[in-house]
Amino acid sequence: MLFNSYVFIFLFLPLALAGYYLLNYLKKYRAAGVFLTGMSLWFYGYFNKSYLFIICGSIAANYLLSVLINRGGVWGKKETRKIILVFGIFANIAVIFYFKYFDFFIENVNSVFEKTFELKNIALPLGISFFTFQQVSYLVDSYRGETKGYTFGEYALFVSFFPQLVAGPIVLHNEVIPQFRNYNKRFFIPENFSKGMYIFATGLFKKIIIADTFGFAVTYGFGTIPTLSSLEALLVSLSYTFQLYFDFSGYCDMASGVGYMFNIELLQNFNSPYKATSITDFWGRWHMSLTRFLRTYIYIPLGGNRKGKIRTYINIMAVYLVSGIWHGANWTFILWGSTAWFF
Amino acid sequence: MAKKEKRSEALKYKIWIINTLIFAIIVFIIFASITIYIDPLFHYHKPLNKYKYPVNNERYQNDGITRNFKYESIITGTSMTENFKKSEADRIFGSDFIKVPFSGGHYKEINENLKRAYASDKNIKYVIRCFDYSLLIEDKNTYREDAEYPFYLYNNNLFDDVEYVLNKSILFGQTRGVIKHTKAGLETTNFDDYANWNSAYNFGAETVLSTYTLDETVSPVQVFSEDERRMVLENIRQNVTGLAAAHPETTFYYFFPPYSICYWDVLKNDGQTDWRIDAEQAAIEEILKYPNIKLYSFCNNFELVCNLDNYKDQAHYGEWVNSWILEWMHNDEYLLTKDNYKDYIKTIREFYNSYDYSSLHK
Structure with a gap:
């Protein structure tokens, strides 16, 4: 559902x-x-x-x-x-x-x-x-x-x-x-419930009105890749960027809103990621609960940055590799994951 | 004091919740009312006189047309029937037709729509319908895989109508479309033009031959198995003859559409000529058991089939062929009977097995 x-x-x-x-x-x-x-x-x-x-x-x-x-x-x-x-x-x-x-x-x-x-x-x-x-x-x-x-x-x-x-x-x-x-x-707490309704409605708007609208451009663009001009290709790729964000963050907002309706506060998963000023900053803002999981259960147990520079790099690479695998069963994701650490 | 403040704070939120819910319900009611009133998919009623409706979406509108329009007879089937003209059918058969084709529709889908017509208390005089060979040998419950089915329109469940009446694509697409269509001074699409694709294509040998290439290797001859025979019979019994048995008051004009010689070219190359003809024979033998079905096949009209000027691809013929088909059926030309069907099968088997297909590619 x-x-x-x-x-x-x-x-x-x-x-x-x-x-x-x-x-x-x-x-x-x-x-x-x-x-x-x-x-x-x-x-x-x-x-x-x-x-x-x-x-x-x-x-x-x-x-x-x-x-x-x-x-x-x-x-x-x-x-x-x-x-x-x-x-x-x-x-x-x-x-x-x-x-x-x-x-x-x-x-x-x-x-x-x-x-x-x-x-x-x-x-x-x-x-x-x-x-x-x-x-x-x-x-x-x-x-x-x-x-x-x-x-x-x-x-x-x-x-x-x-x-x-x-x-x-x-x-x-x-x-x-x-x-x-x-x-x-x-028990029913009106403040939480109203907050939940508001957040849910925001998420629904992000998903249905914003993400799905960008989705039309993406479907059109991906279906006509060979004939796209440079400008169109740029617009399609930007549309995909926004579709992905609004879709996922809208869905997380809806989850958070429903959580509030039950008086359960769920972790915030996105914090305006496209305002990030670096890749490191981006990962502190995008899918934050996954970042936290990877940090707490992979990076730190492997030694984090406490075992020298080389081990730190290896640990970061391991984190991104797992992140790449998480995101999809495809070599492009694994390549993305294992190179993203570099930035 | 703090307790009192807390209570009034809670009251404020409660009022906000109630107001928001009331506002949402009012918006939903307005939203739904517009679609229910105009009803662009004819789910609740036939077209209103004050609006003019574009009829252009088979899987969204056919169910409503079938249930809520006034008519005596039905033209249905696949794209092979899309170019039929109501005005011609009315004149030739002396009846009042609707046309509700389903592009690429499998036997089950077409039969389900006909069942909906009977379920809406229609007294149906004639049904004109085609049987595509390409969809004959398959499971009786198969639907077209790449089509989008609004199943919420295909039942009488009021609750799932929410998907229709609170659907932004319907409101801003179809419902608004009716208003725009009316404002533009256009008429409601008639059943001559509905789904008719004739003017959108070029016809002729050059066009047809450019739509396909043969596999380089000729496949071994495929044998029509007992399992496949069972499949064909189940498909026919569930989706064709069941309805004829239940409605003796209706005369069913059913036909195998005349695909072009290029279709047979591909079959020959794939080793499937006899396989297809065997399936057709199995279907014919089952269908001919029912006296209220008049079954026709035009595959033995070799002049038609071999003249690629009649076609836009291997299978699809121009609208003039649809006109001929109506005349032929009405005059009982190409009618298959228990007495002649074996000769028919023998004739087409010989012709399509011995045709010089290489001449097509010179």
Whole structure:
């Protein structure tokens, strides 16, 4: 279900809000949480019912691993915590790899070794990168001992909470779960709700009126590349730049707006990125939750800038490489990621 | 005091929320009312007398035309029927036709539209429809893949009409289009001109031959399998004969359109000549079981098929061929019957297998 769809605006959202606030009003806090998780799964399964198996399996498996880590490993051996963590990270990456990169991998094998292995044409479950990265961060935080005491219900709601499920921002457990635990936030707060409506409407405007309008120019331009003049090509590329930004940031605004309607504050994902004065500044403003994830869970654990100049460069390159892979199963993205660090 | 201030602050936000929601609802109502009133896609009613409607979007307007226009008979099918003229059909058949073609429409799509006509309490006298060979051997539920289907228009569910009445593309495109069309002093598109592409193309051998190239290697002969026979029969039963059986009051004028010799050239090169003819035979045998279907094929009109001046590409013929087809059907020329269909099949099999296709490319 998309935020800018009729079914979301006229049916799903009013139902989700009414049910959630009614249950909380009746002081059925747990039931309200379960209700919201159920609605989130409906939201996700609306794209494709089979996706539900993937997200439910992923949530259950990751929660189980985090419990094992929190309990001090298995067989009474503390060292196994690290093994479980590494296994969890690899398992999550393997799932993403399968859905996102398996065909890409086969295409490359076929082209390098001149083979004809059949492509699987796997349908990519929406938002799989978002909820997988979110859960990887949770496993790492569990290893650091920061996630004790969360129930399965709280965890499932944290991962599946529909506003941030398919397009981010990538939120951390300590930002969301405490907000759901705060029962003062379980009631209708007019200030937050009005703020939510305003932000949602802004996002909807950015997506439908601005991004989609630039989209017409982009579709036209990409469809007539051989005959474009230099000026037209420049305009098309600028249109694409703006379409991309307004589409993504509009969607994040809508997510943030819906979050506010539920009294849940989500991380700001964009901060006027095209006003940036350098590449470094740009990454501090564009898809900020991904930048934070990469910094916190890749760059700093690799040593950040504390292990000399060469290691710093290698670490930055690793971050951009992962970022490139995140953005798409395509060599152009990997090339982009592995060269962007240079700037 | 602080508590009081907080309460009045909350009240301020509540008022803002209520006002905003009321404003949004009013805007939605105005937005929807305009489209519902003018109804450019005829979803709720036939054209209003005070407006003139451009009729130019088959998949968006045919359903409404089928349900809400007044008529006695229907012309439907693929682009092979787009050049038919209502005025000619009315004159020749003595009826009142509408034309609702679906460019590239598969059997299922066309049949679903006809079912909608019957579901809207229409007493239909004649249905004129073509059967494209190229869409015969396929699953009975296939739809054209590259077409956009506004399925919200194809049902009686009021709730999904929101996609029509609160649709900015419809309001600023089609609804506004009706107002502009009316202001420009134009008339509502008639069923002679609707979907007619004749004047947009050049016809003749040079044009037709430039639209295709043969594979360099000739493919081995393809055999019509039992699975494919089953597929054809299922396609025909679900999407053709089912409706004829349910509506004996209607006479169905169905025909296989006369694709050009170049179409057969490609089939021959692909090893599919007999494969196609076998499929056609299977379909004919099934269709002829129904007395209220009159089935025609013009593939044995070799003078027509081999004269590329009649065509713009391998399959599409000019509007004058549509005029001939109407006359021929009305006079029962090229009618297939249980007695003559085997001779017909034999004739076309011999002709299209032995034709000197190389002469086309000299």
